[in-house]
Amino acid sequence: MTSMTNRVAPRKGKPLDVWRWVGRIFLVLMLLYTAVPMIWMLLTSIKSGFAAMQFPPQWWPNEPTLASYQRLLDPTNSVGQDFLRFFWNSLFVSTATTILAVIVAVPAAYAFSRFEFPGRNFLFFAVLLRNMFPAVIFLVPLFILMRLLGLVNTHGSLILTYLTFGLPLAIWLLKGFYDNIPYQLEQAARIDGATRFKAFMLIVMPLSAPGIIATAIYSFIGAWNEYIFAYTFLNRNDKLTLPVGIQRFFSENTTDFPGLMAASFMMSLPVVVLFLLLQRYFVRALTEGAVKH
Amino acid sequence: MTRIPLAGTVLRGAVSTALIASLMSVSARAAPPVDVSKWSSEYVRSIAGTKDFDTAADCAKVTPLDYKGRLTFWYQGVFEGDPDLLRQYYKDFFATFRKTYPNIQLEEQALTYNDLLDKFRTALLGNAGPMVVRLQILGGVEFASKGYLQELKPEDVGYSTEDFWPGAMKSDTWKSKTYGIPTNNETMAFIWNADVFKRAGLDPEKAPATWDDVVKYSKQIHDKLGISGYGLVARKNAGNTPYRFLPQLWGYGGGVFDEATQHPTYGQIELNSAASKQALQASYDMYVRDKSVPVSALTNQQADNQPLFLAGQLGMMISHPSDYDVMQDLKKKATGSDLLKAQTAIDNMRYGLIPTGPDGKRAVVFGGSNIHILKPEYVDGGKVDQAAAKALICFWTGPEWSLKMAYAGSNPGNLNGFKTKWMKERLETTKFLDVSTSMLPYGVPFPAIPETPEIMNIVVPDMLQNALTGTMTVNQAAEDAAKKVKSIMTGGSL
Numbered sequence: 001m002t003s004m005t006n007r008v009a010p011r012k013g014k015p016l017d018v019w020r021w022v023g024r025i026f027l028v029l030m031l032l033y034t035a036v037p038m039i040w041m042l043l044t045s046i047k048s049g050f051a052a053m054q055f056p057p058q059w060w061p062n063e064p065t066l067a068s069y070q071r072l073l074d075p076t077n078s079v080g081q082d083f084l085r086f087f088w089n090s091l092f093v094s095t096a097t098t099i100l101a102v103i104v105a106v107p108a109a110y111a112f113s114r115f116e117f118p119g120r121n122f123l124f125f126a127v128l129l130r131n132m133f134p135a136v137i138f139l140v141p142l143f144i145l146m147r148l149l150g151l152v153n154t155h156g157s158l159i160l161t162y163l164t165f166g167l168p169l170a171i172w173l174l175k176g177f178y179d180n181i182p183y184q185l186e187q188a189a190r191i192d193g194a195t196r197f198k199a200f201m202l203i204v205m206p207l208s209a210p211g212i213i214a215t216a217i218y219s220f221i222g223a224w225n226e227y228i229f230a231y232t233f234l235n236r237n238d239k240l241t242l243p244v245g246i247q248r249f250f251s252e253n254t255t256d257f258p259g260l261m262a263a264s265f266m267m268s269l270p271v272v273v274l275f276l277l278l279q280r281y282f283v284r285a286l287t288e289g290a291v292k293h
Numbered sequence: 294m295t296r297i298p299l300a301g302t303v304l305r306g307a308v309s310t311a312l313i314a315s316l317m318s319v320s321a322r323a324a325p326p327v328d329v330s331k332w333s334s335e336y337v338r339s340i341a342g343t344k345d346f347d348t349a350a351d352c353a354k355v356t357p358l359d360y361k362g363r364l365t366f367w368y369q370g371v372f373e374g375d376p377d378l379l380r381q382y383y384k385d386f387f388a389t390f391r392k393t394y395p396n397i398q399l400e401e402q403a404l405t406y407n408d409l410l411d412k413f414r415t416a417l418l419g420n421a422g423p424m425v426v427r428l429q430i431l432g433g434v435e436f437a438s439k440g441y442l443q444e445l446k447p448e449d450v451g452y453s454t455e456d457f458w459p460g461a462m463k464s465d466t467w468k469s470k471t472y473g474i475p476t477n478n479e480t481m482a483f484i485w486n487a488d489v490f491k492r493a494g495l496d497p498e499k500a501p502a503t504w505d506d507v508v509k510y511s512k513q514i515h516d517k518l519g520i521s522g523y524g525l526v527a528r529k530n531a532g533n534t535p536y537r538f539l540p541q542l543w544g545y546g547g548g549v550f551d552e553a554t555q556h557p558t559y560g561q562i563e564l565n566s567a568a569s570k571q572a573l574q575a576s577y578d579m580y581v582r583d584k585s586v587p588v589s590a591l592t593n594q595q596a597d598n599q600p601l602f603l604a605g606q607l608g609m610m611i612s613h614p615s616d617y618d619v620m621q622d623l624k625k626k627a628t629g630s631d632l633l634k635a636q637t638a639i640d641n642m643r644y645g646l647i648p649t650g651p652d653g654k655r656a657v658v659f660g661g662s663n664i665h666i667l668k669p670e671y672v673d674g675g676k677v678d679q680a681a682a683k684a685l686i687c688f689w690t691g692p693e694w695s696l697k698m699a700y701a702g703s704n705p706g707n708l709n710g711f712k713t714k715w716m717k718e719r720l721e722t723t724k725f726l727d728v729s730t731s732m733l734p735y736g737v738p739f740p741a742i743p744e745t746p747e748i749m750n751i752v753v754p755d756m757l758q759n760a761l762t763g764t765m766t767v768n769q770a771a772e773d774a775a776k777k778v779k780s781i782m783t784g785g786s787l
Contacts, residue, residue: 050623050635053600063629078384079373144419152421152673232415235367235402235423235673248372252406252702254619255596256374 038268045069045262052257068262083263085238086245091270093155093230093241094223097162101170101219102212104163109174110200114183124175127168135165136228143232157233158241162223170215177211178204213281221271242267326456327708332734334727342717346709348694349393352687355451361396362681365673367413368427369662370403374596376618377625379701386698390688397681407531410746417441421673425682427476427664427689429532430464431739431746436665437465437472438743443666443677446471450687456707460659460738467741474690475706477699478661480732481536481611482725483648488641489608493517500609500645504544507609507648508575508583514608515585523579524598524610525586527757533594535739535749537611538576538757540657543737544650545572549748549778552740553656559740562782564756565775568650573760573767580761591758603638614729615702617642644725646732659736661706664689704730744781752777 044052045068047061074080111117112124142161143152151157181204189199205212227243234240246267249260275282327340349358371380387401402423404412410432416422417436428436436442445465447454452474454462461475487497493514501507511522526537543553547569550559563569579586587593587601601607603620620642624635649655664686669677688694696710700719710716720726739745756774759765765773 048623048627048631050603050627050638051631053603053623054631054634055601055604055606063627063631065628067626078380140415140418143415143421147419147421147673152419231408231412235365235416235421236400237402247405247408248370249374250405250407250596251372251374252369252595254374254599256372257600259373 041261041265045258045265047258049256049258052261068258069266071259072262072266079259082237082245082248083266086240086242087266089155089239090224090242090267093158093162094220096155096159097166097223098216098219100159100163101166102216105167105170105174105215106205106208106212108167109171110178110204112171112175113178124171127171129168130164131168139228139232142229146233152233153236153239155239158223158226158230161229161233162219162226166219166222170219173215173218174208174211177208181207210281213278217274217278217282220274224267224271326453327711329458329708329734332731334731337711337716337727337730338720340712341720342712342714344692344709344712346692346713348688348691351451351691352393352684355687356394356680356684358393359396360394360680360684362678363398364400364425364678364681364685365423366399366401366425366427366685367404367409367423368401369406369409369429372403372405374619376615376622376701378618379615379698382697382700386689386694390685393688394681394684397684399681399685416673417671420671420675422667422671424672424677425664425666425685427662428473430461430475430478430659430661430663431532431749433465433473433663433665434467434741435743435746437467437470441667441671442472443668444470445473445666445686447474447690450474450683450690452687452690452707456709458659458706458708458733458736460736461661461663461706463738463741464659464661465663465665467743473663473665474686476662476664476689476695477703477706478659478733478736479613479699479703480657480659480729480736481540481613481647482729482732483609483645484602484612484616485609485643485645486602486605486607486638486641487643488637489514489518489520489605493608498643500643501648504541504572504575504648504650508578510609511579511585512583515583520606520608521587521601522583522585522608524593524595524602524607525576525579525590526593526595526598527576527580527591527754527761528594529754529758530750531594531754532750534754534757536658536660537595538572538753539737539739539749540611540647541575542569542572543656544648544654545569545575546650546652546654547572549753550740553654553737557740559742562775562778564752564778565771570767570771572650573756573771576757577760577767581763591761603635605638605641611647613702614644614723614726617644617724618701642725644728646728647735655735656737657732657735659733659738661703663706704733744778747781748778752781 043059043061046064046066047058048063048065048067051058051061051063071077071079072083075084112120146152146157151160185203185207186199189203190196194202225243230241231244234244242263246260246263249256249263371383387399391399409428413422413426413428413432422441433442447456457475458478461478462471465471465473465475483500485500491497493510494517495510495513501510507523514520514522526533528534542548545568547566548563550563551557551561552559580590587598587607589597595610595612598607598610599612599616599619602610603623617639620635620639624632624639627635647655647657666677666679666682666686669675689698690707692705692707692709692713693715695707696705696713696715699705700715701723705711705716739749752774755777756770759773760767760770
């Protein structure tokens with residue numbers, strides 16, 4: 001009994017408590033650091049243009065309004081038409097990039113993980129080489145290439161470019177994942193009569209699902225937020241993607257802050273929803289793929 | 294002062310002299326449609342609404358209305374933040390053009406103010422430019438000198454060179470040849486908040502007369518009310534910065550070259566002259582000594598000053614007449630207590646002439662945009678539909694649309710636009726318009742040389758930033774800037 005009482009007694013003045021509180025305060029500060037801009041974005045989006053320019057700022061709007069959202073979502077006005085078209089274009093480009101990235105990265109990573117072939121290591125690092133340079137140095141050469149291929153003003157130019165930039169990391173991420181799946185599992189399936197492809201589909205694929213999902217999220221977010229290539233390769237209003245379209249809230253002498261914030265909020269929604277739904281896979285993939293057993 | 298090598302000086306001098314001589318000889322040939330020598334707000338009022346124009350009939354003489362063709366066109370567009378009225382006029386323009394020329398397939402692309410030049414430069418590197426482009430006034434000479442543009446003068450689309458401001462035509466001229474037509478021209482004005490002035494103990498109805506007064510007023514406003522006095526802008530690579538600093542530079546008698554003189558030669562660098570240093574010192578005094586301007590001025594552009602001004606946190610700034618329209622739009626969309634506040638902000642807006650320097654010199658940047666046709670080899674597809682291009686340019690640069698497309702923030706490039714009924718309507722509805730049009734004769738065009746964008750967007754802001762951050766003294770910053778200009782002018786880089 002005595003020993004039990006001792007165990008539940010409060011640990012007064014122990015340094016562990018201090019650190020625990022320091023940790024909690026740090027976490028709260030980090031939470032505020034990440035959440036306050038989002039909250040401010042949301043609050044600004046429900047203000048009128050004049051209220052958004054007030055100083056000191058109206059923390060909570062005197063006259064909240066959903067006018068900016070109505071304008072963006074109303075296909076009968078030009079702002080709404082443009083915004084919805086840009087949203088759809090972004091969704092199409094990001095989804096297509098994601099699907100293609102997974103289709104290419106999965107077999108490529110599997111090959112790097114499982115097969116021995118001449119120049120394997122060299123090729124693997126060659127794949128990563130592109131990521132060692134800033135993307136912007138490829139801008140003009142890629143633009144000229146796209147023009148020669150007749151792809152300027154097409155979504156194909158963006159999908160190809162995003163794949164070029166997204167695939168190396170996707171392959172690297174997935175290879176780490178496949179390396180962690182014991183080869184004996186595949187061997188067992190092969191002994192039971194499965195072909196390599198069947199063993200891959202039935203054994204490896206389900207086990208690597210978190211890695212594939214992480215790759216998909218990574219590719220989607222990369223394509224969804226990309227600005228500089230979309231801005232350079234697309235010259236037609238009906239082809240623009242959201243990051244480029246959002247620039248339109250900045251004019252020469254003024255900025256439509258509520259419209260900008262409403263558009264930004266709506267732009268962040270698909271990524272937030274996707275991440276919330278799949279975050280456990282994402283975290284698992286990042287941790288599991290990073291450690292070689 | 295820094296001298297540029299003799300050969301360059303002689304060449305530029307010869308070019309400028311020839312240009313001025315040609316402009317003068319043209320002026321002597323025929324009486325201009327609008328007498329700019331009589332320019333005053335009364336004169337502008339007296340000619341407004343005195344003439345009707347038929348755009349379709351005028352342009353049919355250039356390109357038949359049944360012409361079948363295709364045209365690609367890039368321009369600085371109007372977007373969500375711009376006044377509703379202006380957005381409507383842009384929409385109407387393209388609708389009317391399509392209706393008038395139903396067989397021309399027009400593919401227009403609106404780009405934002407900050408994006409247009411960079412995107413255009415990249416497209417040119419890939420030979421994927423549009424057939425026609427409308428650029429800010431700084432761009433024409435740069436791209437003409439690099440050989441991207443075709444020769445184009447007002448006469449090619451049915452108008453006369455005298456229909457446009459001589460200063461605006463200068464911005465389209467390179468080595469005595471014309472490469473574009475002005476679409477709109479504007480000069481800014483000085484705006485202040487009467488209530489802030491009153492509370493700071495200043496006369497609420499009187500703008501500061503000189504730049505020294507601006508420094509003094511800015512300090513007084515800051516010391517009495519704890520808010521920013523003057524809306525200094527010193528952001529790098531933003532057109533807003535030279536548009537606001539150069540009036541001050543010229544007012545004090547300085548300049549980048551001799552661009553503020555009647556017959557500029559651009560032969561001598563003046564950024565390190567005593568007068569230029571005095572202008573830079575005024576900015577230093579406001580930012581460093583008095584701390585009477587927004588602390589964020591080094592990264593601010595005009596769009597950052599506007600909210601401060603409208604919220605009563607900034608006393609004075611240089612801006613477009615469009616600020617009044619923007620304010621009216623904001624008021625329309627406000628409700629409840631915000632509506633009242635917006636009305637108060639409008640009631641307190643005052644417009645006046647840009648202050649003078651110590652010697653009474655008043656100057657402002659002669660701004661605007663020009664429209665150009667590209668050479669086929671730089672166009673996507675390698676072809677330019679000349680007739681379609683001229684139809685669009687005739688439409689935009691005519692008296693009617695050059696006025697309507699500049700309704701809220703600028704003025705018609707075609708001087709005949711001042712005679713239209715829409716100008717009369719503007720004068721009746723846009724408060725303070727007569728103030729900003731009164732500034733037009735004080736307009737000084739940026740130097741008509743290809744190096745101007747680099748000088749204005751990088752060297753001038755750099756000079757300000759070096760002085761205001763304390764990286765250099767005022768003297769050193771001015772000398773450093775002069776050295777950079779010299780390097781650029783002799784073919785070097787920054």
